[in-house]
Amino acid sequence: MVVPGSQHKLYHPPEGLQKDAHVPDFNCYLELYKKSIEEPDVFWKEVASDFYWKKPPTGQILQYNFDVTKGNIYVKCMEGATTNMCYNVLDRNVKDKNLGERVAFYWEGNSPDHREAITYGQLLGQVCRCSNTLKQMGVRKGDRVAIYLPMIPELVYTMLACTRIGAVHSIVFAGFSAESLCERIMDSQCSILVTADGVYRGEKLINLKQIADEALEKCREKASATVTRCLVVKHHALRTQDGDVSNKLQTPWDAACDVCWEEVMGQVSEQCEPEWLDAEDPLFILYTSGSTGKPKGVLHTVAGYLLYTSLTFKYVFDHQPDDVYWCTADIGWITGHSYITYGPLANGATSVLFEGIPVHPHVGRFWEVIEKYRVTKFYTAPTAIRLLMKYGLDPVQKYDLSSLRILGTVGEPINPEAWHWYHEVIGQKRCPVVDTFWQTETGGHVLTPLPAATPLKPGSATFPFFGVEPTILNEHGEELEGEAEGYLVFRRPWPGIMRTVYGNQERFESTYFKKFPGFYVTGDGCRRDKDGYYWIAGRIDDMINVxxxxxxxxxxxxxxxxxxxxxxxxxxxxxxxxxxxxxxxxxxxxxxxxxxxxxxxxxxxxxxxxxxxxxxxxxxxxxxxxxxxxxxxxxxxxxxxxxxxxxxxxxxxxxxxxxxxxxxxxxxxxxxx
Incomplete structure (x- = not known):
């Protein structure tokens, strides 16, 4: 790795960030990175010491094989240890760190009038109620639960309830069709579906329950009706935004299958003992697109995902106790899993949980929310930035964005024009932009700046995160040194990397490890400049050979x-x-x-x-x-x-x-x- 030079204009971190930063300068980054590569067990054991383990690990912290010619591909982290994700992100904060009165989420609904503050203590109580409800419905350790909910607090309650009782959640973005929902339910053989009666997206009313019923009917038609019960949330905002919209929705109801969330949640206890799980037990399945057109069920496991999402959140956003953090993603995608739910909660963070869209009821909605909650760390997609750029400066200048300290981008490489607008207009030239590269499969950031340590080049994902060892290969699998462009691969795992494609180990190995034995293949092209900075070029199949x-x-x-x-x-x-x-x-x-x-x-x-x-x-x-x-x-x-x-x-x-x-x-x- 080369110390940054002058090939491109560098944007150095503001001095004010460096005083209390977890990684205060580039030399500190280099020292920690070297330790994470040369002494990975020591490095990750120190990270693990901040969490609760019912039983400690019995062997190496990380074990793996990335070479298909030497046997099955596998990754193991904290083998022999037992723990529980929900306990570590809730009970540990409430009981051990006395954060029960701290706000976990400011929920901001589709309409600015709909909002709610949820403390860590309240969140724990609701999650325990949901855990007991799921157990009453027959859910046991290892069972899969499909979740098809909008961005409402019940989505967080349900996913954490699954982790508390050892069930495996499979969240499906609540904008997918009945066919897509059916396909995911069938592939993971879910026994329970959790959905809502409806949701407003902007001014459009969507009947989620009807879509869910159509999906379950498609499952029955395909002789794959594994779902026995459907737990239905009545979205309370629907009863205030436009009167009571129950008649408009005409929500279908099957008493033999459907269970009303509000009725059962009031009948169960706020106490629920967590299920202690092995470190490599499955945590969740999340589907991502595949080259064949059939989605891949990416499987993540308990311990490694906990360690990696917690550390990446802490360092990449330089999380501090007084922060109000906002990630605009939907929890139906990996960004929402890692950087709305698990990473922030593992750090005791206060976050904004946003149900709305950027242009409703006006094009300044994002900036209004930042002012309302005094957001300090803001994480969004280049697509949203480019959309809002079109409306010019007026919608931005109506609001006070002085609380912002760090900006982030996710989902795709950000073009320099959008980067400069984000940095200069939204960040007012004082907020570093952390342009993060990662995938559903990686679980968390793998190439990213650290805000107080990394000099920035607009459009570059900069350097690898701790424990991540990237390299660039040509078409023949030869490693390229220095300035180079080719296939981005990784030669070793980090704790949060996926473990398999659910139910299809062969597809897992052929997709990610067969092309270049000994390496995890991202499928992305990449360029490394003379200063060692990495520039993501997009999917290899989106690179063009002219x-x-x-x-x-x-x-x-x-x-x-x-x-x-x-x-x-x-x-x-x-x-x-x-x-x-x-x-x-x-x-x-x-x-x-x-x-x-x-x-x-x-x-x-x-x-x-x-x-x-x-x-x-x-x-x-x-x-x-x-x-x-x-x-x-x-x-x-x-x-x-x-x-x-x-x-x-x-x-x-x-x-x-x-x-x-x-x-x-x-x-x-x-x-x-």
Whole structure:
């Protein structure tokens, strides 16, 4: 690892952060990193000492095999130890650290009028009630529980109740279709489904119970009806936002299957002894997209995930006792698991739990929430930043953002234009931006700055977190030294890495370890500059080989969005008879900007100047909207098919607005522009 040089402009951490920071400077980072690599057992044992273990580990802290040629792939952490996740994130804080009166969550509903403060003591009581309810419904250690809930406190209660009694939760984002919910229930063979009657998303009322019933009916049709009971939450905000909307929802009810949350929770005790689990017992399953189209059930286990999410949260956000932290993700995704629930609670943090959307009831909603709760650490996605950039400075300047100390980004590489706007407008040039790279599979951050220690380069994920050893390989599996670009892989595990694909060890090994034996393969391309900084180039299948040159789609997209007329861009490959592949670019313009030949020429010239002639796009298409999942990720698979004029687009169930596809086909480029 190289000490940062001057290849790019460096943004050094503010001096005020360094005084009380957990990792106060770059030299401290280097010392801790060296220890985590050379003495991993010593390093992680010290981290583990902050938590409660019913039984201590009996062997090495980390054991593993990453080489498929030497046998089955496995990772074990804290083998022989027993503990309980829920006990460590709640009881330990309430009983051992006297934090029972501290606010765990400020819940902010879809409407600004709906909010609630939940202390650690109250959270523990509700979780115990939910634990007892699940046990009364027949849930036992090892059983899988499907959770299909909006961002309401009951979602946190349920997932922690599962961990308390040793059940395995499988949370499904409450924007997925009945088919997607059915598929996940069937794959993990869940015995209980927890859902809500409905939810407002902005001004749109969604009947969740109806979708849940359709999913269970699909399970029965496929002779895979493992769910015996459905626990239904009545979303209390629905009864105040628009009167009582029960009649509008017409919530179906099956007395043989459905159980009313409010009725049963009032009949059980606030006391529930935790189930003591082995360190490698399963904690949760979370589904992520697969190259075959069939989602993969990523399995995480108790002890390693506890250690890793707690430490990454503490160091990456430099958590301090007086912080109010806000991650805008949905708990239906891994970001919400790790950095709304488990990581913050393990540190006794106070967080904002946000149900709404960025532009409802107005485009300044994010900034309003920051002012309302005096948020100090703010973590969001580049997609949201680019969306809010379009509205200019006025919505931001209405609110006081002076409480902010650290900003974070997650989900995709952030383009430099968005980074600078985030840093200068939202952070007022005083807040470092921690651009975090990680995956559902990694459990927590693996490449990330530390806010008081790492000089920043806009768009770079900078350096590895403790215990993480990245390297870059070429197509032949040869390790590349110094400045390089190729496949990002990791040569050793960290405690929070996934353990398997649920029910399919063969898929786990073939997906992540078969291509390059001895390494975990992320599937992402990466560039390392002369200073040792890592730059994520996007999925390898989103990297394009043009005349033998490997081009990063993320880099081309950043060049396009640097143009003042472009709000968003997505770049995919299209077959080319001479080059093999060429660049096909979709651009969404800012309001009132016209798509014409002059603009196309300007964009091509800009990419050529920023990256080089080899990166000049062959096609630039006007895209009034881009196909995105409900979580906001661009569906590049669909864009590749549109670029190739392939009308059979496969499963579009996760797309937020399928109408976008027809519009894009109508605007499609037939010849090189």
């Amino acid at each position: 005349s033998g040159h490997l081009l990063s789609t993320a880099e081309v997209e950043a060049s396009l969005t640097d143009h003042g007329a472009v709000a968003e861009a997505a770049v995919v490959s299209r077959p080319h008879t001479v080059k093999g592949e060429c660049l096909y670019c979709f651009v969404t313009l800012k309001d009132c900007r016209e798509f014409n030949r002059t603009l196309v020429d300007e964009l091509k010239r800009q990419v050529r100047e920023k990256i080089g002639p080899i990166a000049t796009p062959d096609f630039i298409q006007n895209a009034p909207g881009l196909p995105k999942t409900r979580s906001g990720k661009i569906m590049r698979r669909v864009l590749r098919q549109i670029a190739r004029n392939e009308k059979d687009l496969g499963d579009l169930s996760t797309m937020a607005d399928p109408k976008v596809v027809e519009v894009l086909f109508n605007h499609r480029c037939e010849t090189a522009s």
